[in-house]
Amino acid sequence: MVILGLSAFYHDSAAALLVDGKLVAAAQEERFTRIKHDPDYPRRAIDACLRTAGLAPSAVDMVAFYEKPLLKFDRVLNTTMAIAPRGLKRWNDALPSWFLEKLRVEDVVREQLGFEGPFLFAGHHESHAASAFFLSPFREAATLTTDGVGEWTTNAIGLGRDARLELLEEIRFPHSMGLLYSAFTQYLGFKVNNGEYKVMGLAPYGQPRFADVILAHLLHLEPDGSYRLNLDYFAFLEGQSTIGPGFADLFGGPARTPEGEVTQRHMDVARSIQAVTEQVVLTQARYVRERTGASQLCMAGGVALNSVANGKLVAERVFDDVWIQPAAGDAGGAIGAAVVAWHHLLGKPREVVTPDGMQGAYLGPDVHDADVAAALEATGLTAEHLPDEAVLLDRVAALLDEGKVIGWYQGRMEFGPRALGARSILADPRRVDMQPRVNAKIKFREGFRPFAPAVPEEVARDWFDLSSDSPYMLLVVPVSEAHRKPVSADDAAKTGLDLLWVDRSTMPAITHVDFSARVQTVSAATNPRFHALLQAFGARTGCPVLLNTSFNLRGEPIVGSPENACHTFLASGMDALVLGDHLVLRPPDRAPTGQVPPPPVFPREVTTQHLRTFGLGGAAILGTVCLLSIWREHLPWAAVTGSLAVFLGVPGALAPDSLRPVEAVFLRFGRVIGHFNARVLLTLVYLLIATPIGLLRRLTGDPLADDRPSTSGHWKPLSNLPDDKERYERMF
Amino acid sequence: MKLIREFGRFIWEGRRFWLVPIVAALVLVGGLVVFSQMSPLSPFIYPFF
Numbered sequence: 001m002v003i004l005g006l007s008a009f010y011h012d013s014a015a016a017l018l019v020d021g022k023l024v025a026a027a028q029e030e031r032f033t034r035i036k037h038d039p040d041y042p043r044r045a046i047d048a049c050l051r052t053a054g055l056a057p058s059a060v061d062m063v064a065f066y067e068k069p070l071l072k073f074d075r076v077l078n079t080t081m082a083i084a085p086r087g088l089k090r091w092n093d094a095l096p097s098w099f100l101e102k103l104r105v106e107d108v109v110r111e112q113l114g115f116e117g118p119f120l121f122a123g124h125h126e127s128h129a130a131s132a133f134f135l136s137p138f139r140e141a142a143t144l145t146t147d148g149v150g151e152w153t154t155n156a157i158g159l160g161r162d163a164r165l166e167l168l169e170e171i172r173f174p175h176s177m178g179l180l181y182s183a184f185t186q187y188l189g190f191k192v193n194n195g196e197y198k199v200m201g202l203a204p205y206g207q208p209r210f211a212d213v214i215l216a217h218l219l220h221l222e223p224d225g226s227y228r229l230n231l232d233y234f235a236f237l238e239g240q241s242t243i244g245p246g247f248a249d250l251f252g253g254p255a256r257t258p259e260g261e262v263t264q265r266h267m268d269v270a271r272s273i274q275a276v277t278e279q280v281v282l283t284q285a286r287y288v289r290e291r292t293g294a295s296q297l298c299m300a301g302g303v304a305l306n307s308v309a310n311g312k313l314v315a316e317r318v319f320d321d322v323w324i325q326p327a328a329g330d331a332g333g334a335i336g337a338a339v340v341a342w343h344h345l346l347g348k349p350r351e352v353v354t355p356d357g358m359q360g361a362y363l364g365p366d367v368h369d370a371d372v373a374a375a376l377e378a379t380g381l382t383a384e385h386l387p388d389e390a391v392l393l394d395r396v397a398a399l400l401d402e403g404k405v406i407g408w409y410q411g412r413m414e415f416g417p418r419a420l421g422a423r424s425i426l427a428d429p430r431r432v433d434m435q436p437r438v439n440a441k442i443k444f445r446e447g448f449r450p451f452a453p454a455v456p457e458e459v460a461r462d463w464f465d466l467s468s469d470s471p472y473m474l475l476v477v478p479v480s481e482a483h484r485k486p487v488s489a490d491d492a493a494k495t496g497l498d499l500l501w502v503d504r505s506t507m508p509a510i511t512h513v514d515f516s517a518r519v520q521t522v523s524a525a526t527n528p529r530f531h532a533l534l535q536a537f538g539a540r541t542g543c544p545v546l547l548n549t550s551f552n553l554r555g556e557p558i559v560g561s562p563e564n565a566c567h568t569f570l571a572s573g574m575d576a577l578v579l580g581d582h583l584v585l586r587p588p589d590r591a592p593t594g595q596v597p598p599p600p601v602f603p604r605e606v607t608t609q610h611l612r613t614f615g616l617g618g619a620a621i622l623g624t625v626c627l628l629s630i631w632r633e634h635l636p637w638a639a640v641t642g643s644l645a646v647f648l649g650v651p652g653a654l655a656p657d658s659l660r661p662v663e664a665v666f667l668r669f670g671r672v673i674g675h676f677n678a679r680v681l682l683t684l685v686y687l688l689i690a691t692p693i694g695l696l697r698r699l700t701g702d703p704l705a706d707d708r709p710s711t712s713g714h715w716k717p718l719s720n721l722p723d724d725k726e727r728y729e730r731m732f
Numbered sequence: 733m734k735l736i737r738e739f740g741r742f743i744w745e746g747r748r749f750w751l752v753p754i755v756a757a758l759v760l761v762g763g764l765v766v767f768s769q770m771s772p773l774s775p776f777i778y779p780f781f
Contacts, residue, residue, distance in 0.1 A: 070742050077754060099762035103735055613772035621776050666775030670768075674777075678765055685757045693750050731735075732742045 001346070002059050004049070005338030006042065006109065007066040007330050009102045011193055013042040014331035017049040018338040021348055023135070025049035026363040026415040028331045031560030034599035037193060041101070041108055048365050057113050064341040066333030067124035069103055070732035071151035075173060080686070081694030082703040083237050090239035091686045092679050120341050120728040124150025125301070126167060127336030132298035133160035134339040134350060135357040136323040142294035144284060147301035148178035156718065159292045163343040163350035168291070169715040172706045174237060175229045177280055178302050180219060183234055183242040184273040188266055189256030192242055200308055201449045203274035204514040205496055206267030211275045213250050219276065222713035225284030262448060264496050274308060281309040285318040287712070295320040300336070304328040305417065307518050311476040314467060326361045326472035327416035344723040360526025361472060362422055364413025367562065367580040375562035376584070379570060383582035389529065396578055397536040400428050400546065404575035405442050407551055409565045410529055418473045419550035420520060421454055421530030423558050425574065427509065427547040429453055434509035434547060436500055441573035444594065445554035448497055450518070453510035454548040456534050457521035463545055464519050473520040479511050509547050520548060553596060567596045611659045615652015619645040
């Protein structure tokens with residue numbers, strides 16, 4: 001039984017392939033199209049998964065989509081109507097994509113894949129929770145999923161036992177921890193849905209002096225971790241901005257511009273929202289333990305990528321054990337939908353896998369020598385082939401010891417936002433100048449951003465205060481006391497970015513200003529070559545730890561092919577590149593270019609049949625206009641339309657492919673006018689139908705209010721339908 | 733057709749009858765948008781709706 005799980009049409013499109021219940025492949029579309037967070041139909045990710053599994057598209061028995069489109073559409077309609085007539089722009093921007101893709105998801109997938117089998121829809125938070133629980137090493141566990149918003153749910157609690165997962169309680173849009181964090185991301189000058197990590201990285205430079213302001217004005221937090229946002233300060237209902245007009249006044253100044261200076265105030269704001277987020281996560285976790293009685297917890301959803309909050313949750317021992325889905329964002333929903341289909345719909349039993357079912361998250365395409373050779377030839381690079389692994393690793397360890405920065409492209413690509421030693425940039429963490437250097441000259445990104453360490457799991461506790469393994473770089477923990485250095489009074493008095501240059505540990509390049517580090521513990525079982533490299537570096541230097549950052553430049557997705565890797569290597573200031581068994585040293589005459597080539601443009605696929613229909617259909621329309629013009633005695637117009645009919649009809653019948661450029665020009669012209677006309681029609685529907693209904697509904701109360709009785713605080717009960725076909729075939 | 737049927741069930745089961753006029757209008761507009769995008773004749777249809 002082959003199940004294809006899909007996440008698409010919002011952000012982070014992805015595919016996952018489950019064969020007889022085992023996760024065999026998963027990949028995110030952005031890695032192939034080079035469009036960060038690509039939301040389109042994940043054609044290339046699906047191809048990659050099928051190729052990896054050695055399957056043809058016809059082998060797919062079932063497709064599972066990660067959310068319920070009608071429920072989400074209901075939220076979009078409700079939201080735009082609840083704020084009518086202010087929702088016009090959001091309405092016009094959003095609706096065309098709903099008609100073309102989001103509501104037609106089943107048709108789109110069937111057409112693209114040539115698929116005729118069962119098509120299922122799992123809920124958004126159900127997919128998140130399933131991706132966490134069913135892949136976890138726990139037979140029984142509570143689930144806590146938190147993100148911006150799914151269909152309506154923004155936060156959900158569940159309980160999983162063996163092959164059954166039940167969601168118990170939820171918090172609904174517009175109240176959302178994910179959207180609250182995103183509002184601060186925007187306020188601090190970073191991109192929403194992209195820069196949340198930067199806020200987390202900036203936080204340790206600041207003081208939480210605005211935390212009380214957030215809790216007093218923006219977020220009403222209950223003792224059970226449920227909450228309400230004060231919507232007066234937000235604008236995400238309108239969809240044009242996340243923060244509302246009064247937001248900035250609370251924090252002593254206007255929002256930072258994207259390239260503006262990062263001041264101490266910005267750092268304090270970042271620290272404050274981070275502190276509040278940690279408080280919410282911990283409070284919710286305590287409630288979840290009390291509510292479910294479970295001693296283990298699984299987490300997913302975008303907020304579960306907040307590794308600082310995760311580290312504190314583990315350290316506080318609220319649960320005996322915590323497992324977090326490494327692809328906690330929407331991409332991971334593809335896995336969740338597939339496993340929901342396997343266990344809930346097909347009723348298959350669950351085999352609990354240790355350490356977990358994610359296989360180290362190395363689920364993407366592998367490295368192939370033919371692709372490496374083609375990439376080297378295309379980019380004019382020469383490589384040394386070192387098939388003896390010991391020799392290769394010794395050379396790489398020596399280069400790292402010399403202070404070289406290395407691109408590391410090995411084995412199967414990671415699934416999820418973190419580079420875990422398959423598509424990574426590696427460097428020596430012992431050098432105090434390495435963090436600013438890699439930020440400025442290798443990745444061309446903000447100087448304040450910290451880097452993560454990778455360490456063999458069996459020695460991780462010698463270097464970091466870890467209470468559990470952290471294979472997916474999802475826990476921020478302190479560097480162990482033994483490796484910290486005393487900080488002088490002068491250094492202790494430093495603030496802001498001056499803190500970067502303080503030599504505070506034996507591994508200053510991966511020790512953040514608060515002595516923390518986002519650790520990856522590397523297992524010889526899941527990534528033997530990376531594990532062996534860490535050991536080789538440790539044997540040479542006495543420090544088995546490497547700086548590990550994702551193999552990409554600022555604003556780019558992680559590299560998805562050897563050719564991407566070569567281009568990124570040449571663009572950046574990296575000194576060497578290792579592609580499988582091939583070692584490339586930077587040629588002296590190839591200075592960093594600073595730019596990778598633009599993303600490939602994938603041409604529209606236009607078939608001969610399409611062009612024939614275009615030519616003959618166009619000739620028929622124009623011919624009819626011509627005959628009507630003759631009848632009405634508009635002879636000049638008849639001559640024009642008749643000529644055009646011949647111009648299209650003859651090649652349409654005899655040589656349809658010759659119409660390719662004509663069709664492209666017509667289409668471009670038609671699209672401009674059609675886009676305008678569609679907006680006129682949509683505006684009319686909004687103003688004449690949606691707005692009056694929205695205003696009437698507002699007279700009788702808040703259309704977005706969730707009036708169901710609460711189980712506790714603002715938690716609302718979730719009723720689960722039977723796990724039958726009907727539940728998963730429905731789009732709501 | 734499945735989409736329209738699903739809309740109908742969604743409205744009926746959730747007693748969301750206020751959605752009926754909006755959905756009816758959107759089905760019309762949406763149908764035009766979809767047809768104009770999917771058909772090989774879309775270059776001719778675009779300018780007319």
